[in-house]
Amino acid sequence: MTRILDDPASFADDALDGFAAANRRYVARVDGGVVRSTEMVEGQVALVIGGGSGHYPAFAGLVGQGLAAGAACGNMFASPAAGQVYRVAKTAQNGGGVLLSYGNYAGDVLHFGQAELRLNAEGIETRTVLVTDDIASAPVDQLENRRGIAGDLTVFKVAGAAAEAGLNLDDVERLARKANYRTRSLGVAFDGCTLPGADQPLFSVQPDHMSLGLGIHGEPGISDHPMPTASELAELLVSKLLEDKPDDAGSRVAVLVNGLGTVKYEELFLLYGRIETLLASAGLEIVEPECGELVTSLDMAGVSLTLLWLDDELETYWAAPADTPAFRKGNVAARPHRDVQQLAAETEAAFPKPTPAAAALGGSAVVLLDAVRSVIIEHETELGTIDAVAGDGDHGIGMRRGIEAAADAASQAAGSSAGVDRVLTAAGEAWSEKAGGTSGALWGSGLIALAHSLGNRESYGPQDAFSAASAFGAAIRNLGKAEPGDKTMVDALIPYLDAFSEHLDNGATVADTLTAAAGAATAAAEQTAALRPRKGRARPLAEKSVGHPDPGAVSFALIAESVAHAVRDLTTEKEYAHE
Secondary structure (H helix, E strand, O other): OOOOOOOHHHHHHHHHHHHHHHOOOOEEEEOOEEEEOEOOOOOOOEEEEEEEEOOOOOOHHHEOEOOEOEEEEEEEOOOOOHHHHHHHHHHHOOOOOEEEEEEOOHHHHHHHHHHHHHHHHOOOOEEEEEEOOEOOOOOHHHHHHOOOOOOHHHHHHHHHHHHHOOOOHHHHHHHHHHHHHOEEEEEEEEEOOOOOOOOOOOOOOOOOEEEEOOOOOOOOOOEEEEOOOHHHHHHHHHHHHHHOOOOOOOOEEEEEEEEOEOOOHHHHHHHHHHHHHHHHHOOOEEOOOEEEOOOOOOOEEEEEEEEEEOOHHHHHHHOOOEEOOOOEEOOOOOOOEOOHHHHHHHHHOOOOOOOHHHHHHHHHHHHHHHHHHHHHHHHHHHHHHHHHOOOOOOHHHHHHHHHHHHHHHHHHHHHOOOOHHHHHHHHHHHHHHHHOHHHHHHHHHHHHHHHHHHOOOOOOOHHHHHHHHHHHHHHHHHHHOOOOOOOOOHHHHHHHHHHHHHHHHOOOOHHHHHHHHHHHHHHHHHHHHHOOOOOOOOHHHHHHHOOOOOHHHHHHHHHHHHHHHHHHHHHHHHHHHOO
């Protein structure tokens, strides 16, 4: 358990502050994480990694020459918010594009995905490579569903070295994908880990047993077994990984024996010796192995074994020099430090002076968000009740947290004479960061897409409204990967956009168009009661969900109705003002 702390809620940020202070040679602190403090070559690809805190050396400890350009760090075992990922990547990038890489976990996928959409919208070419090395989390024919554990390091190291060598974004992404495909990991736990401030571990293992196939966020293993000897444990890990080796595996492997928090180095070395003997007996050549704490899980008592099956290309980048706070290899020529504070300031100052039209529309956006806040607060309990049928019942709470933060952020931005692009971007970032979960990422992404679509123009017309709504819809679908019939918000969103387009094309006013589109969304949301969920947490309880509407579709329809009413009120006010 954690013994040195002040406030458990601020533990992750406090620890990151101290880490950055102790490692100024390598990193600089920015909002959301850390970035390299040393100069990069102009046009170099920026590898940005990240995830929840509690895994040191991952992720902040891997930032430096030959490895990552930045790390976005969330709370303990929690994804960083999309705005944090965006700010870290925006500060770290150096003109060659950004490669985001992180473990395959739902929260990370949503929030890093939202940041990727935003960076690409701003002209910073950004790609993603998910790490999926854990063989216990899905069968070999479902590699894309596996989660990322200690194999994070092999993927990050290859990608970071390729970026340092000057390869372009296409090649860095290709090598990262190859490294991920050829990486396999399996871990065991002898006892669970305990979050800061808690007095009980997230799971426990019965005495004289171990749990096989653990996760690194406090997830227990898939099966428990009597405690083996070191030789028996080595045989188990090696045999399982060799059974799962990639189709194009050769005879050379990089080996990582990883301690998860409390297993002592002497124990790890003993285990490594047994593993090396077994691999040699299998005819494999070991290349530059690593043995120590590489990707941890707070104070978890456990170990994992990772094999990266090398070819000539991968070996070059695996063996390349690196110099970071927690991972060093070979000799790296020192580079001068850069002005990270100035880079971060430039990231914040990305909005031009608003036009009068953009400023006026920003003020209207504040009014609309206030209307949305009212309707969500009114229906918070109802949304939670619907969500509790086949989910965890937090949709109403999450939506309230999101819209309250968004409305407040928008009001503050508008008070600084911001245009609609800055107002809605601030609202989207706040919604994402305060709401959390799937709805937070989706609504945050949608609002930021609205902001980019509306931009900073001299004038706005009805077609701009439809373009903005379409951009919102595209962001939701691109990020959530949902299709009509999956029983999600998309089932109300698509009819909304269809009605919007139809009425606008027929010459209806924006107010009448929004009213008709909201009606279509409401009807479609009610019809989701007949659907079986194919996405999200409700999917395992599909039968229980039938007969009840989707909470995301219902909340979208409520918001659509409130926006339509608010726009009609604004239009009426303007008409009176001109009489």
